[in-house]
Amino acid sequence: MLIxxxxxxxxxxxxxxxxxxxxxxxxxxxxxRRHAETLTPAIQFVCAQADIDIAEIxxxxxxxxxxxxxxxxxxxxxxxxxxxxxRVPMIGMSSLDxxxxxxxxxxxxxxxxxxxxxxxxxxxxxxxxxxGVQRVLEPRCGTVDDLIGDIMARGDDTLCVGDGALRYRxxxxxxxxCEFAEQFLSRPSAAPLVQLAHARALREDWVNPWEIxxxxxxxxxAQINWSTREQGxxxxxxxxxx
Amino acid sequence: xxxxASAAPTGGAPRLLRPSGAPAGPVDEHTLVLGIETSCDExxxxxxxxxxxxxxxxxxxxxxxxxxxxxxxxxxxSRAHLDVLxxxxxxxxxxxxxxxxxxxxxxxxxxxxxxxxxxxxxxxAKSLALAWDVPFVGVHHHEAHLYxxxxxxxxxxxxxxxxxxxxxxxxxxxxQDHGRYRLLGRTIDDAAxxxxxxxxxxxxxxxxxxxxxxxxxxxxxxEAIPFPRAMLHDGLDxxxxxxxxxxxxxxxxxxDVSSEDVAASFQAAxxxxxxxKSRRAAQQVGAxxxxxxxxxxxxxxxxxxxxxxxEADGIHAxxxxxxxxxxxxxxxxxxxxxxxxxxxxTPLDCGAFPNLRIPGxx
Ligand SMILES: [Zn+2]
Numbered sequence: 001m002l003i004x005x006x007x008x009x010x011x012x013x014x015x016x017x018x019x020x021x022x023x024x025x026x027x028x029x030x031x032x033r034r035h036a037e038t039l040t041p042a043i044q045f046v047c048a049q050a051d052i053d054i055a056e057i058x059x060x061x062x063x064x065x066x067x068x069x070x071x072x073x074x075x076x077x078x079x080x081x082x083x084x085x086x087r088v089p090m091i092g093m094s095s096l097d098x099x100x101x102x103x104x105x106x107x108x109x110x111x112x113x114x115x116x117x118x119x120x121x122x123x124x125x126x127x128x129x130x131x132g133v134q135r136v137l138e139p140r141c142g143t144v145d146d147l148i149g150d151i152m153a154r155g156d157d158t159l160c161v162g163d164g165a166l167r168y169r170x171x172x173x174x175x176x177x178c179e180f181a182e183q184f185l186s187r188p189s190a191a192p193l194v195q196l197a198h199a200r201a202l203r204e205d206w207v208n209p210w211e212i213x214x215x216x217x218x219x220x221x222a223q224i225n226w227s228t229r230e231q232g233x234x235x236x237x238x239x240x241x242x
Numbered sequence: 243x244x245x246x247a248s249a250a251p252t253g254g255a256p257r258l259l260r261p262s263g264a265p266a267g268p269v270d271e272h273t274l275v276l277g278i279e280t281s282c283d284e285x286x287x288x289x290x291x292x293x294x295x296x297x298x299x300x301x302x303x304x305x306x307x308x309x310x311x312x313x314x315x316x317x318x319x320s321r322a323h324l325d326v327l328x329x330x331x332x333x334x335x336x337x338x339x340x341x342x343x344x345x346x347x348x349x350x351x352x353x354x355x356x357x358x359x360x361x362x363x364x365x366x367a368k369s370l371a372l373a374w375d376v377p378f379v380g381v382h383h384h385e386a387h388l389y390x391x392x393x394x395x396x397x398x399x400x401x402x403x404x405x406x407x408x409x410x411x412x413x414x415x416x417x418q419d420h421g422r423y424r425l426l427g428r429t430i431d432d433a434a435x436x437x438x439x440x441x442x443x444x445x446x447x448x449x450x451x452x453x454x455x456x457x458x459x460x461x462x463x464x465e466a467i468p469f470p471r472a473m474l475h476d477g478l479d480x481x482x483x484x485x486x487x488x489x490x491x492x493x494x495x496x497x498d499v500s501s502e503d504v505a506a507s508f509q510a511a512x513x514x515x516x517x518x519k520s521r522r523a524a525q526q527v528g529a530x531x532x533x534x535x536x537x538x539x540x541x542x543x544x545x546x547x548x549x550x551x552x553e554a555d556g557i558h559a560x561x562x563x564x565x566x567x568x569x570x571x572x573x574x575x576x577x578x579x580x581x582x583x584x585x586x587x588t589p590l591d592c593g594a595f596p597n598l599r600i601p602g603x604x
Contacts, residue, residue: 033591036361040368040590054373069317070358073324074365081366084328085342085373210328220317226310 001058003197004043004082005190008035008075009067009095010114010163015042016190017050017057019198023191025050030187035074043082057086059206061197063188064092065215066122066139067114072214080209089206091197094215098188099162100126100133101196103181109136109156111178113164114188116141121164122217123147125154132196141217144168148175162186269583273346276370277575278331280323280363281355281383282410283307283314286571287327287334289345293579294396298337299565299572302326305450312449313439320358327366334571345374349578352380352588353598354410360594368590377587379578382600383569386577387535388417390566393576398560403529405520407544408536409435409450412516414478414523415603417533420580423603426523427478434512434538437482441489441508445501455505456541462506464543467492467499469511471518478523480515509543517547524557531558539567 007014012030016023027042047054062079065072072095083090099112110126110133121144125137137150148171151158160172161181172178200206271292279286288299304322308314335342350367353360364380371378388404402417403426412429432440435452442451447458469488472481489508493499524532532552538544545561552559566573581601 034593036365036368037591037593039365040372043369044372044590054375069320070361073320073358074361077324077327077362077365078369080324080328081331081369082373084332085370214321214324216321220315220321222311222315222318 001201002052002056003059003061003194003201004057005061005193005197006039006043006075006079007063007095007098007188007190007193008039009063009065009072010187011068011071012187012189013038013042014188014190015039015046016194017046017052018194023194024052026191028189035071039074039078043078055086057082057088059088059091059197059201060086061091061093061193062212063095063098063190063193064212065095066116066141066217067095068117069216076212076214080212083209090209090212091200091206092212093193093196094124094139095188096122096124096139096162097133097135097196098192099185100124101192102185102189103159103161104128104133106159108159108179109154111147111151111158111160111165113147113160113162115162115164115167116218119143120218121147121168123150123162123164125150139215139217144171148172151176151178269579273579273582274340274344275347275349275575275579275582276331276334276345277381277571277573277578278327278348278350278363278367279383279386279569279571279574280327280359281351281353282359282569283319284569285323285326285330286569286574287331288571288575289334289338289340290393290572290575290579293576293583294393296393296572297340298334299570300330300334300337301565301568301570302330309449312443314356316356316358319356320362323359323362327362331366331370343374345376347371347377347379347578347582347587348374349379349381349575349582351383351386351574352592353382353595355383355594355596357594357596360596364592364594368592372590377582378590378592379582380588380592381574381577381581382598384411384413385600386573388415388423388533389577389580390535390562390570390573391533391560393572394562394566395560398533398558399530401527401529402531402533403520403524403527404533404535405516405539405548406536407434407516407534407538409433409439409538411536412480412482414519416523416527416529421584421602423600425603426527427480427519430479430481431483432486434482434516435536437486437512438538440486441505444490444493445504447501447505452538452541455509456543458502458505459509459543462500462502462504464506464510466503467507469507471511471515474515474518478519478526480519482512485511509541513541513544513547516544517551520548521551521555524555529557531560533560535562535567537568540564
């Protein structure tokens with residue numbers, strides 16, 4: 001079965017296609033035009049260069065976040081529509097799982113950290129296990145101090161990966177003796193997405209397109225402000241006018 | 243929008259591969275277009291045959307999600323679009339009773355609108371085009387509103403004057419031919435729908451403001467308060483910000499005033515200006531018809547006075563049904579059919595454009 005992987009949770013657009021032979025083709029770019037402009041031609045390009053007809057795709061895998069909302073929705077909308085049109089199932093996977101998986105041969109605890117902007121991070125912790133990684137701290141949204149606190153609380157030797165880890169490298173280093181993964185591993189990629197999805201597809205562990213749920217980990221600002229206001233405080237940012 | 247490629251400001255970036263999923267076949271009365279609309283707070287999909295025949299039209303509105311905030315919250319809108327778009331598209335296809343492989347092209351709003359909301363529709367639409375190997379065509383949301391009239395009255399003759407009034411825009415447009423427009427006048431400040439929302443919120447009538455004012459005004463006296471009609475005898479532009487301020491000042495000075503009378507007098511002032519300007523515009527260009535479009539076109543007083551004015555002037559009036567006034571995807575599919583015929587497919591590296599100008603507008 002051929003699997004198309006789509007990943008747009010960070011500034012990167014990543015598309016890969018593969019199956020039981022592993023990853024057969026891949027496109028990745030993290031600067032230039034924006035997600036929506038790049039993604040559709042990228043899918044077309046990868047399939048054409050790997051000599052695969054779109055109709056041969058048997059499953060669409062997608063990064064469901066956490067990540068930058070607008071970007072990750074571009075990938076989710078594109079992936080869900082593609083699966084719907086091709087009448088094939090889907091597998092959704094977290095951006096944090098995709099960051100951790102390529103580091104599975106490390107003997108350290110892996111902290112996968114995606115930059116959430118606005119001074120916040122999305123992160124989760126993993127332990128290497130035979131054949132992959134296992135989550136030991138569930139995905140959450142917090143500040144760099146929260147992250148440092150959570151790493152300290154575990155007390156493990158830690159390997160940090162992700163654009164969020166690189167952004168706050170100095171702050172993290174000031175408090176902890178952590179190692180940092182290479183820059184080219186700092187964004188989730190569609191290659192591990194296809195590889196991990198293939199293993200799950202063998203178990204038919206998939207869902208229908210309308211069952212794919214984005215992992216936002218953060219409410220819309222208006223909702224946060226609304227509940228704040230409900231508690232009697234004031235806020236500056238309201239909804240925009242129609 | 244390839245023909246008027248300047249309208250799709252994709253810059254000089256490289257165009258990869260073929261311009262779209264497939265070369266467009268002849269665009270004729272057999273061409274079945276799937277339209278998708280996600281520019282604001284309605285998620286919509288529709289199938290339209292030959293540019294005029296609506297085979298299905300499904301609209302899922304988010305109005306309840308935004309009501310407590312008194313306006314559309316972009317992030318909430320984008321999340322909701324992503325949640326419901328697949329089922330909305332599926333339902334439009336089922337209701338049309340056609341196999342999905344029968345669809346000849348995918349049309350989608352690419353602007354103007356909320357960027358995050360637009361991107362959900364555009365990304366999905368391009369995927370559908372890719373998967374089914376059919377052309378993708380980007381549509382301007384306001385041009386689609388102009389085409390809503392043709393779906394219900396294909397006999398409309400050019401030149402037409404269209405009064406496009408919605409929450410985001412208020413303009414008078416001369417439609418000289420398909421794809422050829424001239425901007426005759428527009429609001430210099432608030433859009434009419436925006437004025438309705440703000441006054442409704444001020445009067446505590448709730449959201450959305452248009453229907454709320456309409457209901458309240460029905461019980462009030464439209465002549466109770468002589469609110470100003472700004473720039474009434476002055477060109478074809480309109481202004482509503484002074485009127486909105488006058489309403490607020492009046493209510494502050496007369497706290498016991500009946501909100502029914504305020505709503506009725508405010509609505510009368512807005513409608514008065516819109517109708518007079520439309521009438522003058524139609525006379526100026528020798529229009530064969532005068533058309534209402536956009537969400538505010540559902541306002542009952544505006545519809546009534548618009549018809550009366552056209553009758554008095556002996557000019558053909560067209561009032562779309564309320565479903566066609568508000569955002570829907572049938573109008574997107576119709577406009578897409580015309581654009582596909584005149585300009586061909588839109589490249590698949592197309593994004594979304596929050597401030598897109600109407601192509602062919604002078
Ligand atoms: Zn509209």
